[in-house]
Amino acid sequence: MSLDDRLSARFWKAAVRRLAVEINLGWWLSAWLPMAAVVALAGMVAMLQVRWRAGEAAAWVWVGIAAALAVAAVIAWWQARSRFESEAAARVRLEDALGLKARLTSATDGVGPWPEPVPRQSMTWPVSWKWRKPAAVVGCLGSLLVLAWLVPIAGASVARRHVIEKPADARMVEQWIDELRREDLVDERSADEVERKIKELTERPAEEWYEHASLEAAGTLKEQTASEMREMAENVAAAAQAAAALEAMQDSLPAPLREALANQLAAAMQDLERGEFKPAGDLAALLRDLEPADLGQLSPEQLAALAKRLAANRRALAAALANCEGFDLGDVDGWCDACSGCKPCGECAGCKAGKGCLKKCAACGRCQGGRPGRGGITRGRGDAELSFGEENDLGEKRIERIQKPIDVDRAAPDEVLAVVDGEHEVDESAYTGPRAGGGIAGEGDGGSAVQVDALLPAEQSAVRRFFE
């Protein structure tokens, strides 16, 4: 075999192999595409599911899809191999398409030389790809997968949280506890106890949160927590007020009064200790260190420090409670927003008699150891100052007013908006058809038979016979 013949043989054998591979690839593709479609659709569903349940695991879905496609490729090859074209068959196809007059087969059989190689560009290749359909299928499936990967989707947990909100009372209590905890005003165990109760409520199925019993429980928890917070505020206010009085009138105070104030301070601090909401931080440590019996023996410096600490705690508590949505502190003795703790003057008769300051507070100018109208720690509450405003201003944002008789905006779909009695306007003088003249027995109505009863039986039978 000459060199040229060897080159020709190599060229044609490569061409035959290429054709066989191309055809076999087509068979493999026709077996693989349906499987790939199934895998892609399943992958799309899996992608959406995984993204919905656990978004960070979505990348693994791609790995799974790739693995499934690879397995499908192997199965497709196994299925399609019975249809694969041998090189001999591809050779026939090639030589027939190129008009080589069976010279490739003959040369392969050792008869005659191999034909001269044909330039690729001038070669009529026996088969051509119909890419449109496979490409469209692959493109659609890829698009579906990418769509499933990119389409915005809420996670299942987020969706669940958004679907059913906790009852408003429970949310309020949570917010109160958070507020107190952020300001370090309440002892951790007290806060944890409340949170445990909230958790007990919310551990029930979300569908049951709005049942009557659950709402009742949440409301009770809210009232109980509010009551405890109010009690803590009263105790803090009472302790702060007593400490301030002791500090201000330490020397001038008679011994019985001083002892009464010390007892009041001790009682308030004991109530703080016993309350459901216990103070947190250094105030709690201070309360633990102080013996109620020793309160009367405190040095001026110690008393000043205690008063200062209690006043600071009261201010912080006031600020925190002010941020608690839905919480109403109510009337608490010694609670003044303006001066953050009014001090008795120590000079008036009331102070000297131990019956409370009779002068107005120098800081706020309104109270005497309390809110306006209060006469001091022993006088109880007085009348609050009256204020003028709109009669219909009920202290809320929304102003109520009488609804209009017909409010179209609020009308229900089947609601009758109005019923009006009326009559049609009838023209009495209009022509209503012939009434008289011309021998017409009755009034003419369109479509009515005019002769029904106008014929005698004999005439009727004559007419019937005629038409028969």
Added chain:
Amino acid sequence: MASTSTAPTTDGHALAPLSERQAEAAADSIGRLSAALNAVLFGQERLIEMVIVGLLARGHILLEGLPGLGKTELVKGLSKALALVSKRVQFTPDLLPGDITGNPVLEEVDGKRRFVFQPGPVFANILLADEINRASPKTQSAMLEAMQERRVTVMGQTHPLPAPFFVLATQNPIELEGTYPLPEAQLDRFLFKLDVKSNDVDTLERIVLHREIGVEPAVPQVMDAAELEMLLDHVRRVYMPPTVANYIARLVQATHPGGPHAAGVKFGASPRAALALAAAAKARALCDRRINASYEDVRGVAAAVLRHRVVLDYGARLEGVTTDALVARLLEQVPAQDRPLPASLAAAKV
């Protein structure tokens, strides 16, 4: 390049493979013969090519065409160019078998009377059976043995015909009254059935200018019987690839009724048709200077081989379907490679 493999045989004996040089030389000889015949018969190049292919394939040829188109001239020219003995028999209804095969004649030899066989016109290299369908079936059947076995048996004695022996029969497609259509068995003996087409104006003009009634054109001898025998031997040695043989088999099988491509067919082609296709394809390949037969060769001779072997049913004939149209449809629908392609691939238009 010299071939190294042995060409398949038809008789069980290995034939020496044909070399390209031998194929070239044979094609040159065939070309000379073709040129000589084209000088005799104008405008019938395709007919001459098919007649030569038929001769090289050792086949008999049935020519169908109107009178005066040069069928006899072609046979005469062929015999002259090949320096072969040719005889012409005008078939008529009263023609007897003995008029063709020959008769024993009572002669006196050495004082004794005995029958001596007088060979008929069939004893020639080329026999022109003119209007063969006008003879009675009995006479037509007398041709069967001669055509198939290349011998004649008269009164128990078998007489071999001279080699080579070819029958070129003609039949007239018109004036069918009083004719005896050839039976299928006899039609099957003919390798080709060729339609002799009418001449166009240019050809007629050439005939008018170069021919004269009563004057036969001079035809040079281009080869002798030995050379013709060598060509016939070369044809046998042309390689028939198995894939081409498979194509022939599928093509013949497709003519059988019941197949997807044979609507309107009553009887399909016989195995003899497959052999005829193979032999004719080889001959055509040699004419084309090739040492192997190809799908193109099969397609080139398919109509001539199959048109008289496929019998259409009554419905198809009523609809005007012809065997030529059927064969053309088969050639379109039966590809060289019948394995299907995947849906994502399309076969190129060749």
